[in-house]
Amino acid sequence: MTHDSRGFALDSRRFASQKVAVLMGGPSEEHEISLKSGRGVVDALLRRRWAVVPVVIPKPLTIQEACEFVERTLREIDAELAFIALHGTFGEDGMIQGICETRHIPYTGSDPQASRLGIDKVASRRWFQDAGLLVPRWRVLETGSVSTGIADALPSGWSYPVVVKPINQGSSLGVSIVRRDEDLWPALREAARFGSHALMEEFVEGRELTVGVLGETPLPVVEIRPRQPFFNFTAKYTSGETDYVVPAVLPPATAQRVQSSALTAHRAIGCRHLSRTDLILNRHGVPVILEVNTIPGFTPTSLLPKAAACCSISYDELCERIILMAALGSDPTLPFPVGGLTQTRDAWQGDADGSLA
Numbered sequence: 456m457t458h459d460s461r462g463f464a465l466d467s468r469r470f471a472s473q474k475v476a477v478l479m480g481g482p483s484e485e486h487e488i489s490l491k492s493g494r495g496v497v498d499a500l501l502r503r504r505w506a507v508v509p510v511v512i513p514k515p516l517t518i519q520e521a522c523e524f525v526e527r528t529l530r531e532i533d534a535e536l537a538f539i540a541l542h543g544t545f546g547e548d549g550m551i552q553g554i555c556e557t558r559h560i561p562y563t564g565s566d567p568q569a570s571r572l573g574i575d576k577v578a579s580r581r582w583f584q585d586a587g588l589l590v591p592r593w594r595v596l597e598t599g600s601v602s603t604g605i606a607d608a609l610p611s612g613w614s615y616p617v618v619v620k621p622i623n624q625g626s627s628l629g630v631s632i633v634r635r636d637e638d639l640w641p642a643l644r645e646a647a648r649f650g651s652h653a654l655m656e657e658f659v660e661g662r663e664l665t666v667g668v669l670g671e672t673p674l675p676v677v678e679i680r681p682r683q684p685f686f687n688f689t690a691k692y693t694s695g696e697t698d699y700v701v702p703a704v705l706p707p708a709t710a711q712r713v714q715s716s717a718l719t720a721h722r723a724i725g726c727r728h729l730s731r732t733d734l735i736l737n738r739h740g741v742p743v744i745l746e747v748n749t750i751p752g753f754t755p756t757s758l759l760p761k762a763a764a765c766c767s768i769s770y771d772e773l774c775e776r777i778i779l780m781a782a783l784g785s786d787p788t789l790p791f792p793v794g795g796l797t798q799t800r801d802a803w804q805g806d807a808d809g810s811l812a
Contacts, residue, residue, distance in 0.1 A: 470782040471505045476534035476560075478541055478551060480512040482521050484628050485543035492753035493540035499755075499774040500538070508532050512541070521545055525554050537562040538778050540753055547574045547750050548623070561781040565749045569725035573749035576622050576654050579724050580744075586723035588716060588744045591735075593656040595622070598647035609639070616658040621649035632658060661737040664703060666717035667751065667759035668730045669773070670780065673714035674762035675702035701761045709740055716742040728780045731759050 477500070479493025480486050493509065500507045510528050512521055529537070537555050539562055545551060549567035556567065565573065572579045580590045594610055596619075609617070619642040620630040629649045631642035646653035663681070667674040678700040705713065717732035724747060731751035735743045751759045755770040763773045 470536070470779060471503070473535040473782065474506045474508060474533060475500060475536045475538055475778060476508050476510045476529060476532060477538045478510050478512065478525065478546075480514060481541045481543075481545045481551075482512070482514055482516045482518060483541070483543035483545055485546075486514040488752065489540055489542045489546065492542065492757070495754040495770070496538050496540050496774050499771040500778065502771050503775045505775070505778070508534065512545075518545060518550065522550065522554060525551065526558070529554070529558055529560060534560055536560065536778060536782055538774070538781075539564050539750060542750055542752070543574075543628075544623070547748070549574075561784070563777050563781045564728050565724075565726045565730070569727070570749050572724040573726065573730070573747050574623050576620065576746055579747060582723045583720055583744050586719050588719055588723070589741055590744050591618075591656040591659050593654055596643060596653050596655050598643045598651055598653050609636070613657065618656050618658050619643060619646055620654050620656075621646045622652055622654050623650060629653075659735040659737055659743050661735040661743070662703075663733075664713055664736055664742075665731055665733045665758060666714055667762045668718055668721045668726070668732070669759075669763060669768075669776070670728065671718070673718045674759065675765045676705060676710050676713050677701045677758050677762055678703035699758065699761070701758070702765055705736075709736070712740075713742050716744060720744050720747050728777055729759065 477493050477497045479489045479496075481489060483489065490511070493511070497507050497509045510525070510532070512524060516524060537560050539546060539551055539555075541547070541551055547570055549570040552562060552565070552567040552570050555562040564570070572582060577593075577595055580593065583590050592613070609615070616632050616634045617639075618630065618632055619639070621628065629646045631638070631645055633639050633642045643653055663679040665677045665679060667677075680698040680700070682697060703710070713734065713736060716734065717730075720732045721730045726747065726749055729751070731748045733745045733748065735745065737743050751757065753760065753774075760770045760773055764770070768776070
């Protein structure tokens, strides 16, 4: 395959006639966000003249029912490729990826194992640590086993504030910042809505950053500046509640260190095609990895597309590049603009129009 715009166009024409199922919705707390991502992808691929079939998975289904719905629909429409625009449970936990593999349908994003690792904040952190990355100090708590007295729940040597979050959720669902003993039990109760165990981690002071990876190339760093006490669900999806600086204003050496950490995290759990790593740049200028999103938000105003735009990759081209990665068998060397990923001089600032995931 050539690495210039002509080769990219030839590959596009080669695969564009194949029927692409864009999977969205699903039995997840992030159903509505997924619909926004999916509709954006559908529109983009249609503009690039791909044969697209939107597949909206209903929300009020059990996991088993959702699996049967997807298997039946993929068979009925005779899908040849799948663009997965599902977020959270059923989308990022390896379930839908397993269905596609069983049906031998090439699909976008990470494989089942990497997806399961990505959504599991405990398992993924062990892999990050093994890769030499810094993560917050953490421990796992049983959400139903801590008494209301709570005094012994904070580990020896720890101090407030701490962060309590579900182990297997995205979009900051069930996340609390705890600043005193009496707030720890309510935080665990909130996390218990999503599972029997919760992750408690030290609160890391610093700048909140996120880095997308496209293929095997890190995109420009994005800085997140929430107007809420922290980057919670409201801050993510309510227009005007968070400011984003794309690219983040960082010394070049620091930006490269942050991008390198994101790529290492991406590789540590085996991601492919795309990911977005959330991290804190601590007061010493060291990246502290929080998590890797294997299917980040994907509307035209989401953060990974905004970062790609800094490299002169339009939203439509980005969607096409990602489906081509699936069609070509996870080729990470898709042609970027001549000279590689060179961010433009004009930083984009503002809120993400409620579409980050």
